[in-house]
Amino acid sequence: AAPQKPVVQKDALYLSLGGQAGIDRLAEATVRELLNDLRINLFFANGSMAESRRLLAEQLCAISGGPCTYTGRSMEEAHSGMYLVDADFDAFMQDFAAAMNAVTVPADAQRRLTALFEAMRPQIVGQ
Numbered sequence: 502a503a504p505q506k507p508v509v510q511k512d513a514l515y516l517s518l519g520g521q522a523g524i525d526r527l528a529e530a531t532v533r534e535l536l537n538d539l540r541i542n543l544f545f546a547n548g549s550m551a552e553s554r555r556l557l558a559e560q561l562c563a564i565s566g567g568p569c570t571y572t573g574r575s576m577e578e579a580h581s582g583m584y585l586v587d588a589d590f591d592a593f594m595q596d597f598a599a600a601m602n603a604v605t606v607p608a609d610a611q612r613r614l615t616a617l618f619e620a621m622r623p624q625i626v627g628q
């Protein structure tokens with residue numbers, strides 16, 4: 502019989518985030534940091550943060566190798582018309598780092614997640 506496809510692929514990162522429960526806590530902490538950040542929180546004034554948190558958790562699960570499919574819009578589409586600049590993106594990444602520290606994501610997982618998000622910069626800045 503063919504080997505079964507594991508439910509969790511490249512699972513190390515997903516697991517070191519604490520699986521779904523850990524990812525939910527990380528998404529919640531990230532939203533909290535963003536809303537407290539006077540540099541960029543006006544961007545979030547009109548949206549539904551509950552929905553954004555859900556989509557962020559889904560995306561974190563998917564990119565960390567967890568058993569989720571991201572169902573949100575593409576990063577280009579989700580951020581289009583915001584005309585975000587690098588400084589906005591940098592602020593977001595600082596908030597994300599603070600959130601990872603707040604929920605004690607291990608250092609190696611922090612580096613890997615930071616790299617995965619950093620790779621999205623060109624899809625988010627300047628849209």
Ligand code: HEM
Pocket residue numbers: 541544545547548549550552553556557560572573574575579580585589590591593618619621622625
């Ligand atoms: C790697 C960095 C980022 C990631 C992974 C990310 C991820 C996401 C996701 C998954 C969504 C929901 C997509 C959807 O609605 O279908 C979203 C929406 C949004 N993002 Fe980002 N984002 C990033 C950077 C930023 C930055 C730098 C800003 C502004 C400073 C920003 C502001 C927003 C806003 C305002 C929304 C819409 C919220 C709403 O209407 O509910 N994002 N983002």
